[in-house]
Amino acid sequence: MWQPLFRLSAVCVLWSAAHLHATHATEIDYTKQVLPIFEQHCTGCHGEKKGLGKLRLHTIAAIQKKQAADEHLIVAGKPDKSELYERLILPAEHKKRMPKKADPLPQEKIELIRLWIEQGATFQLAAAGVDAAAVNSVTGNSVGGTNKPPAAEPQAEEIKREPPPLPEVAPADEAAIEKLMAAGAQVSPLFANSPLLQVSFALRGEPATDADLAQLAAVAKQTYALNLAAAQISDQGLAVVSQLTNLAQLHLENSSVTDTGLASLSNLQNLKYLNLYGTTVTDAGLPHLHGLKHLRNLYLWKTKVSYDAARALEKTIPDLAVSLGFDHPVVARKRLGKELERAQENAQEAAATAEKVKQEFEAATKANEEATKNLESVEKALEVLKGEGKTEPDEKKPEEKKAEEPAKSDEKD
Numbered sequence: 001m002w003q004p005l006f007r008l009s010a011v012c013v014l015w016s017a018a019h020l021h022a023t024h025a026t027e028i029d030y031t032k033q034v035l036p037i038f039e040q041h042c043t044g045c046h047g048e049k050k051g052l053g054k055l056r057l058h059t060i061a062a063i064q065k066k067q068a069a070d071e072h073l074i075v076a077g078k079p080d081k082s083e084l085y086e087r088l089i090l091p092a093e094h095k096k097r098m099p100k101k102a103d104p105l106p107q108e109k110i111e112l113i114r115l116w117i118e119q120g121a122t123f124q125l126a127a128a129g130v131d132a133a134a135v136n137s138v139t140g141n142s143v144g145g146t147n148k149p150p151a152a153e154p155q156a157e158e159i160k161r162e163p164p165p166l167p168e169v170a171p172a173d174e175a176a177i178e179k180l181m182a183a184g185a186q187v188s189p190l191f192a193n194s195p196l197l198q199v200s201f202a203l204r205g206e207p208a209t210d211a212d213l214a215q216l217a218a219v220a221k222q223t224y225a226l227n228l229a230a231a232q233i234s235d236q237g238l239a240v241v242s243q244l245t246n247l248a249q250l251h252l253e254n255s256s257v258t259d260t261g262l263a264s265l266s267n268l269q270n271l272k273y274l275n276l277y278g279t280t281v282t283d284a285g286l287p288h289l290h291g292l293k294h295l296r297n298l299y300l301w302k303t304k305v306s307y308d309a310a311r312a313l314e315k316t317i318p319d320l321a322v323s324l325g326f327d328h329p330v331v332a333r334k335r336l337g338k339e340l341e342r343a344q345e346n347a348q349e350a351a352a353t354a355e356k357v358k359q360e361f362e363a364a365t366k367a368n369e370e371a372t373k374n375l376e377s378v379e380k381a382l383e384v385l386k387g388e389g390k391t392e393p394d395e396k397k398p399e400e401k402k403a404e405e406p407a408k409s410d411e412k413d
Contacts (some may be wrong), residue, residue: 028116030060030123037109041099060123072326079117080297080321088113089299091229091253091277167246167270169221171195176218183212190224200227202251210237217243225249229275235261242267253277253299259285266291275299283309290316301325 028034038057044050047058055073056062067073072083079085088110090097099105172195177187184204190196197219201208208231216223220243229251238261241247247268253275262285265271271292282304289295295317300310307330310322324330 074121076121079114080323172219172222196224197222198225202227202229207232227251231255238264249273251275262288273297278302298322
């Protein structure tokens, strides 16, 4: 029974998983890979006709315009500090999760966007062979223009280290896989013909329990990604996770995990992604994660972890990005502080511009008054000149008067 199901599952993820695996070694092409995702899932609300939240994703120019006003939209090289990516990975029921009122994006598409941002969020043209003019018509940029958003050059300590290679393991026992699926878990290969597995209890009708986790022991070496979102498990039940030595991705959001339970993760040397959103985890649980040197993404939204403890953990683990959420009080305060500085700078620039315009207006008014006076002076001068050019009729000479007098006397006669 398992073999047909396994083959069907492999076919379902053949393109997506194999493609994602390949993208770790090649640069993501924005035009060919990222833009189509935006067009299919995002531009209905964030496009040319509608721009909810003043965000438009239909052209490069529109994205860069928004990014100039909001530096947190896309932080080149840091997907976990980029709001565009953070909104995509929120739990489905979260009011700020995107796409709004729609199914979450497929994991492979979210991963493409993450990799694109991690690689620098460049807006390079499509690969060779694609008409640049056609790309330009879609992106709204000139071919000769810059396609990369402004971002500080990475410091030496920020250069990303290469992730560990995928582990080589034997295929899992088919009976063990069938047992997991019978319990409601979704099981699929990491990519086509891979013995590594993705296991998820997140979509079954009820939360995973200690009994469900116990079944993972039979596929411990093969489990590469595990989703235990909303699981109701005890600290003792979580101990089986310590056996999953090749585990790279672990979802525990909205689960019952505690600070003590995190001790079971301390041996997961290959763990790269850990989501603890909405759990009761506090600063006391973080020391259990200090030894996870390959951990790159840690989500602590809606937990009781403090800002200082999160930043201290980032310093302990090279290249780790801890996300407390853009609405975390300290994060929000720092963001608003920067926005206040920008607003003050804008206000000062506006005041300077207003003063300059005022001075120019006053100078123009004075010039207008002087010009008017000069015009009136010239007009008066012209009037005077016209008056001086006029002459009165000449007086008649005495002889002419005498010549006229006999004529008048004759008329009397």
